[in-house]
Amino acid sequence: MNDLAMAPPMPARLPASTPAAAMPALGRSLWHRLLDATPLMTTADVQALDALTVQRVLAAGDWVFTHRTPARALVLLLEGTVLLGHSDGAAMAPERLLRGPAWLDAASAWLTGTAHALDARATGMVRVAEMPRAALQTLLMQRPALAPGFLAVLAEQVQHLSLQTHELMHKDANSRLAAWLHRHLPSSPGAPALLHLNERKRDIAAQLGMSPETLSRQMRQLSRCGLIEVRGYQVRVLDSAGLQRLATS
Amino acid sequence: MNDLAMAPPMPARLPASTPAAAMPALGRSLWHRLLDATPLMTTADVQALDALTVQRVLAAGDWVFTHRTPARALVLLLEGTVLLGHSDGAAMAPERLLRGPAWLDAASAWLTGTAHALDARATGMVRVAEMPRAALQTLLMQRPALAPGFLAVLAEQVQHLSLQTHELMHKDANSRLAAWLHRHLPSSPGAPALLHLNERKRDIAAQLGMSPETLSRQMRQLSRCGLIEVRGYQVRVLDSAGLQRLATS
DNA sequence: CGCGTGGTTGACACGGATCAATCGTGGTGG
DNA sequence: CCACCACGATTGATCCGTGTCAACCACGCG
Numbered sequence: 339m340n341d342l343a344m345a346p347p348m349p350a351r352l353p354a355s356t357p358a359a360a361m362p363a364l365g366r367s368l369w370h371r372l373l374d375a376t377p378l379m380t381t382a383d384v385q386a387l388d389a390l391t392v393q394r395v396l397a398a399g400d401w402v403f404t405h406r407t408p409a410r411a412l413v414l415l416l417e418g419t420v421l422l423g424h425s426d427g428a429a430m431a432p433e434r435l436l437r438g439p440a441w442l443d444a445a446s447a448w449l450t451g452t453a454h455a456l457d458a459r460a461t462g463m464v465r466v467a468e469m470p471r472a473a474l475q476t477l478l479m480q481r482p483a484l485a486p487g488f489l490a491v492l493a494e495q496v497q498h499l500s501l502q503t504h505e506l507m508h509k510d511a512n513s514r515l516a517a518w519l520h521r522h523l524p525s526s527p528g529a530p531a532l533l534h535l536n537e538r539k540r541d542i543a544a545q546l547g548m549s550p551e552t553l554s555r556q557m558r559q560l561s562r563c564g565l566i567e568v569r570g571y572q573v574r575v576l577d578s579a580g581l582q583r584l585a586t587s
Numbered sequence: 588m589n590d591l592a593m594a595p596p597m598p599a600r601l602p603a604s605t606p607a608a609a610m611p612a613l614g615r616s617l618w619h620r621l622l623d624a625t626p627l628m629t630t631a632d633v634q635a636l637d638a639l640t641v642q643r644v645l646a647a648g649d650w651v652f653t654h655r656t657p658a659r660a661l662v663l664l665l666e667g668t669v670l671l672g673h674s675d676g677a678a679m680a681p682e683r684l685l686r687g688p689a690w691l692d693a694a695s696a697w698l699t700g701t702a703h704a705l706d707a708r709a710t711g712m713v714r715v716a717e718m719p720r721a722a723l724q725t726l727l728m729q730r731p732a733l734a735p736g737f738l739a740v741l742a743e744q745v746q747h748l749s750l751q752t753h754e755l756m757h758k759d760a761n762s763r764l765a766a767w768l769h770r771h772l773p774s775s776p777g778a779p780a781l782l783h784l785n786e787r788k789r790d791i792a793a794q795l796g797m798s799p800e801t802l803s804r805q806m807r808q809l810s811r812c813g814l815i816e817v818r819g820y821q822v823r824v825l826d827s828a829g830l831q832r833l834a835t836s
Numbered sequence: 837c838g839c840g841t842g843g844t845t846g847a848c849a850c851g852g853a854t855c856a857a858t859c860g861t862g863g864t865g866g
Numbered sequence: 867c868c869a870c871c872a873c874g875a876t877t878g879a880t881c882c883g884t885g886t887c888a889a890c891c892a893c894g895c896g
Contacts, residue, residue: 344861346874424753426835431757445745448738455749475735482731485738486724489697492741496694499748500704504673506755507796508680511852539875547756549853554876570875593893595842759883788843798885803844819843 343570347536363388364416364467368439372414373487374494383481390473395465402442402458402466409446409454411468415439418464423544425457435541438465444491447471509587511548515556517585518546519566523575531575560584592819596785612637613665613716617688621663622736623743632730639722644714651691651707651715658695658703660717664688667713672793674706684790687714693740696720758836760797764805766834767795768815772824780824788820809833 366384373379393416396402402420403413415438422442423432433456436442446454448471478485505514522533535542543553560566565581567574575581615633622628642665645651651669652662664687671691672681682705685691695703697720727734754763771782784791792802809815814830816823824830 346861424757433753433756445742445749448735448742449746452746455746456753478734479731482728482734485727485731485734486697488738489734489741492738492745493694493697496741496744496748497698497701497704499745499752500694502752503748503755503796504682504705506752507682508673547752550875551854551877552852555852558876595893799843800845800886801884804884807844 343572345571346538347571361393364391368416372439372441372491373484374490378483379487383484386477386481387469387484390477391467391469393465393467395463396460397464398460398462400460400464402460402464403454404457405454407454409443409449409452410472411470412444412447412474413442413454413458414444414467414469415442416465416467419461420464420466421459421461422456423459425459430457430459432541432544434545435461435537441491441495442466444488445495448492506547509585511546511552511556512559513585513587514546514548515553515560516565516581518542519560519573519575520578520581520585523578531578533573533575535571535573592821594820595787596820610642613640617665621688621690621740622733623739627732628736632733635726635730636718636733639726640716640718642714642716644712645709646713647709647711649709649713651709651713652703653706654703656703658692658698658701659721660719661693661696661723662691662703662707663693663716663718664691665714665716668710669713669715670708670710671705672708674708679706679708681790681793683794684710684786690740690744691715693737694744697741755796758834760795760801760805761808762834762836763795763797764802764809765814765830767791768809768822768824769827769830769834772827780827782822782824784820784822 364387366379366381369384369387370379402415403409404425415436417438419435419437420442421430421432422434422436423430425431442458443454443456446452447469478488505517509517519533523531524533537545539553540550543550546553548556557566557568560581561568563580565575565577565584567576613636615628615630618633618636619628651664652658653674664685666687668684668686669691670679670681671683671685672679674680691707692703692705695701696718727737754766758766768782772780773782786794788802789799792799795802797805806815806817809830810817812829814824814826814833816825
């Protein structure tokens with residue numbers, strides 16, 4: 339009975355076999371994944387990108403950056419999980435949990451004289467990479483084919499944040515959860531529609547802008563209505579169309 | 588007594604002296620204003636940008652684009668005011684009111700195969716310009732110095748939307764209004780701190796994610812506390828520091 | 837003058853946050 | 867091996883903020 343449905347998801351630790359000082363280059367596949375919509379990336383491009391990124395390794399609890407840090411570089415998370423949010427002195431109001439590889443802050447550095455928009459704190463051991471804005475800008479002058487990738491990354495964040503503000507303004511907790519579940523469904527239509535939550539539920543709640551208690555209640559309500567079946571961290575979606583209908587209430 | 592404090596702000600109409608069919612080029616100063624952080628823009632750059640923008644004139648009530656329109660071009664608003672929001676069939680949930688010159692959608696077109704994120708409807712006569720993504724992309728290959736401008740535009744939107752989601756999630760209506768007022772204050776410290784609202788209050792409320800009634804109540808509460816003085820569309824800020832303190836509650 | 841628009845005010849209901857208690861799970865040390 | 871404890875989720879009780887509905891006021895215009 340003890341499948342990992344009940345275990346709270348552990349933050350992925352760095353494997354001990356990878357010495358922190360090694361700092362291997364990111365490589366083609368990783369860049370391709372981070373800068374989507376850039377199919378024409380030569381190996382020279384990849385090497386140039388690798389050349390200007392500097393890597394850092396941080397321990398649990400360290401700040402990757404804060405909203406007071408001047409943003410001089412794009413920051414991306416290679417390995418580990420980082421909590422993004424706003425810290426008011428001691429306490430930290432989490433907003434989302436990112437796990438590498440992903441962009442931590444691809445925007446702030448493009449604006450001169452501004453700081454990062456959020457605070458980012460490492461949970462567990464974390465490997466991050468930074469691309470100084472000045473160096474990246476001169477690189478884009480030499481290799482303009484790389485620009486659409488960075489533009490697409492920012493554009494996708496704009497789309498995502500725009501959707502999020504809309505949902506926060508106009509949708510209630512029930513619809514937001516339904517939309518979240520529907521978004522995280524595997525897109526294959528014939529699939530069993532089984533969903534494994536790989537964050538703590540309180541992190542999902544923070545991401546949705548609600549308290550953990552309400553998330554629990556809304557989960558129960560959805561399962562009472564026969565739309566989903568919940569057992570621990572395993573969610574079976576029974577009526578995907580119904581979820582979508584709820585999401586656009 | 589009848590200063591224009593009581594008159595609801597009219598959407599700026601196109602002056603009748605400008606024939607709609609004229610379609611003059613945007614010109615250097617306008618591009619410089621739209622693509623900030625691009626000080627080194629040659630006249631050839633400006634001409635190239637002008638060459639690939641196509642202009643349209645729309646009447647009141649027309650849709651500039653909807654969330655079903657595939658986004659093949661960056662859209663910017665040259666003249667007039669446009670209501671941005673989500674339309675559910677007949678009704679339209681407004682989210683913000685833009686007045687030209689400003690970017691209407693600088694993000695969606697960079698993602699291939701996606702539609703616009705919002706619906707945009709013209710209020711009054713409106714002049715918009717579109718930059719097809721394909722043409723713009725080849726232009727950026729030839730003139731990579733233009734890329735930072737577009738990156739900065741997107742980055743600023745990311746910053747703004749990130750702040751907005753944070754405020755919607757964690758701040759109450761009172762703090763949001765205080766933050767809005769503090770943001771819209773003229774930055775000169777010795778100024779009389781007089782603020783003229785140039786949108787209808789219901790549009791400000793929609794932008795802040797609250798109902799017009801609550802906006803009215805919060806305005807009254809702030810004035811009861813002696814922080815501001817409201818008469819119609821004129822707001823006199825008496826205690827700027829107090830506003831800022833409230834905004835970061 | 838009546839009408840439409842936009843704002844204000846009050847009464848009321850409801851969604852969701854908060855607080856507190858309980859439960860299940862897993863890890864740890866005696 | 868088992869008691870203990872920390873952590874996370876769940877559930878219930880309660881309260882507050884804010885949306886909604888309604889009435890009313892102020893202003894401008896035909």
